[in-house]
Amino acid sequence: MSVKIIGDKDEYIGMFQRLKRRARFFRSYCKSPLWDTNISPPELYDFLETYPAGKALDIGCGTGTNLITMAEKGWVVDGVEFIGKAVRAARRKIHGKNLPIHIYHTDFLAHKLPTASYDLILDMGCYHSFPDEDKRIYENKVAESLVHGGYYLLYGFLKTAASRQGITSNDLLILSTHLKLIRDERSLGVGDRPAAWILFQRD
Ligand SMILES: C[S@@+](CC[C@H](N)C(=O)[O-])C[C@H]1O[C@@H](n2cnc3c(N)ncnc32)[C@H](O)[C@@H]1O
16 A cells, blocks of 8 residues: 655655754753743843833743843833743743733744834744744744834854754845844853854844
8 A cells, every 4th residue: 555645745844843843842841941041141131221122022932031031121022932831931930020021822933923013023042943944934024023123133053063953154144135234243152052142133
């Protein structure tokens, strides 16, 4: 008996990769993920002290630490996160604080975003782990949902010969076709992996 696969092979491979990626994050939250420090980084505080408050989106907001930091500095904040355990932890942290935070429990790639709506889009540790085709979907969504003059603040690991994933120079080129590069600060992240804080602005 032969099994007939209906549909495009690349589409199935893409779906499988997305599931695998999501399962990796799910497993991370079964323990205590290294990134979940409950402390926002100085680079985010610097941004919040430099620019006036507005409306922000945190992509892959995890357990909500940066949502709270931004809201306490006067921002109205949305978070998007697809792992239920992280969303529940974030909602527990926010509960009773009376802060203007809304969390969407969904996959960012499937989440319908309002156009030209955010003054700041933050991504700490999400973009760098998408496969190329999903990065392209993501970039369009980010560019379209920023207000003109709005900022995109990205932190992520850089792709190296030894790493499976990361931000590549081609990614930065593509992002620069949508947005203007303002700052690109390289450093070493966890495990001495090359990382960068990158700030873009929509024209
Ligand atoms: C490295 S963690 C960083 C979490 C948080 N930004 C922080 O700094 O604590 C990346 C987060 O992005 C979330 N994430 C990854 N892909 C996502 C997607 N497609 N939609 C929504 N959340 C996603 C993961 O579940 C994880 O919580």
